Amino acid sequence: MKNLIVAAAATLMFASVASAATSSGTLTVTGTVESSINLTIESAGGTTSGTGTAAATSDLGSISKYGSAPTGFTLARGASNWTLSSTIGVNVDKANLTSTDYTLDAQLGSAPASGIVWKLNGSTLSDSAATTLTSTGTYGSTGSYSWDVVVADSAAAAAIDNTINFTATSN
Numbered sequence: 001m002k003n004l005i006v007a008a009a010a011t012l013m014f015a016s017v018a019s020a021a022t023s024s025g026t027l028t029v030t031g032t033v034e035s036s037i038n039l040t041i042e043s044a045g046g047t048t049s050g051t052g053t054a055a056a057t058s059d060l061g062s063i064s065k066y067g068s069a070p071t072g073f074t075l076a077r078g079a080s081n082w083t084l085s086s087t088i089g090v091n092v093d094k095a096n097l098t099s100t101d102y103t104l105d106a107q108l109g110s111a112p113a114s115g116i117v118w119k120l121n122g123s124t125l126s127d128s129a130a131t132t133l134t135s136t137g138t139y140g141s142t143g144s145y146s147w148d149v150v151v152a153d154s155a156a157a158a159a160i161d162n163t164i165n166f167t168a169t170s171n
Contacts, residue, residue, distance in 0.1 A: 035097035039168045042142045045072030045086025060084070063160075065153065084149045088120070090133075091142040092168040099170035102137040105130035106145075109163030115155025118162065119148040130167065137168065 039054055046058035047070070060070040065082040069075035073086045092102050106120050108127040118125040121133050133145050149160070 033096050035099075035170070036095050037097065037102065037139075037168055037170055038093045038095075039166055040091050040093075041088065041166070042091050043087070043089035043144075045084075045088075045147065046070050048072075060149075060160075063151075065151070080154075081150055081152045083151070086147045087144045088147045088164070089142045089144050090166055090168075092137055092139055094139045094170065097170055099139075101135075101171050102139065103135045103169045103171060104133045104137050104143065105167045105169070106133055107131065107165050107167075109165055112162060113155065113158060113160050115152035116160050117148075117150040117152075118164070119146075119150065120164070121145050122148075125164065135171070 040052055041054065041056035042051055044051075044056060044058045046060045048056055048058045050056040060073070063070060063084065065075075065077055067075075069084060073084045076083045076085065090104060092104065094102075106125055107130040108118055108125045111127045112118055112125075120131065123131045123133075125131055134143060137143055151160070
């Protein structure tokens with residue numbers, strides 16, 4: 001009986017060793033780290049949504065010379081026009097980049113409505129050429145840019161919808 005137990009144990013040990021198959025393989029990984037920058041809209045006047053992203057929206061609602069200013073705006077009434085003023089906060093971050101600063105440009109997405117002038121940092125925006133807001137922007141810091149919408153008294157009562165396109169370029 002003792003021999004039978006020893007024989008059974010030897011058979012089980014041999015069976016375990018015999019079924020232990022192995023295989024191996026390799027994965028070769030290639031890649032290149034690229035530098036990058038990321039622009040986000042952090043704040044703007046109006047009822048703003050999407051802050052902290054690159055695609056924020058600001059709703060001014062119904063605006064008029066003798067009405068109230070939209071949230072986050074001031075209203076200045078002139079002899080032949082009126083101006084809504086606020087600020088836009090833009091943040092640019094970087095990764096894997098030796099650049100110490102960036103240039104920030106802005107341009108309207110379409111021609112402004114007749115009698116409407118869009119300004120950032122005192123410069124008039126257009127849809128045909130970009131306007132430089134800063135050529136020495138600081139990474140990781142939200143820059144604040146003055147924003148004015150000037151409405152002529154002669155402008156038609158209509159939507160003034162537009163898009164301000166920002167472009168950050170590392171220096």
